[in-house]
Amino acid sequence: HGRRAVQRLYRLEQYYQKLKRSADEGTHRYSDETIHTRLEEASAFVKQEEYIPAEKIFIDIISHNPKSVDGYEGLGNMYIQSGQLDQARETLEFALRLSPEDASVNVSLCELELKRGEAVLALNYLRKAVEKRPKNPRYLDYYTDVALQTGSLKDARAGLNALKEVNPENKKIEEFEERFARKKEEYVNRTAAQEAQPDDDEEV
8 A cells, every 4th residue: 555655746746747757737627617617526526435536536537647746735634534644744745836925825734734733833824824815714723722732822813813803793702712711821830930040050
């Protein structure tokens, strides 16, 4: 299974190289409409956890349209869902190379890092997504949540303030406020405890 994954990534790498060489994407290019239809087919398979046929469709899209960020992102998200995290990272990083400013790809990479237990890295990707889409309630909700998980009070406050402006009816605002107050208290207590500790070098 590991070897298949390696071969698959090698194929994606070849598409990527081909893309850099050829300015035009050739005559085999799918129309936007076809891509849209194929993406829907793939996501129907993903919903049913039929990952192999879904993967075939995503790779088919990418082979016809090597610049299809949606194709790479769909494939990457499928790998996250199927627990193939190395492939997910490789694929989503392709998507990010093609479209560094893409908020959605940054959110997908955040999801990947959370799955890997890397909440601090995840928060970096979310920061970028929120910079690009400062009024997206779903991203702001996510950003606030992950900031609270990592204990980044500055990010959590920024996320909360933006969320209140954009989506004041959001049911989670109250819960976020409570979590924020708890984190702040922990932080204050921790800082006070550290200051109360005598420094080792002061002890004679």
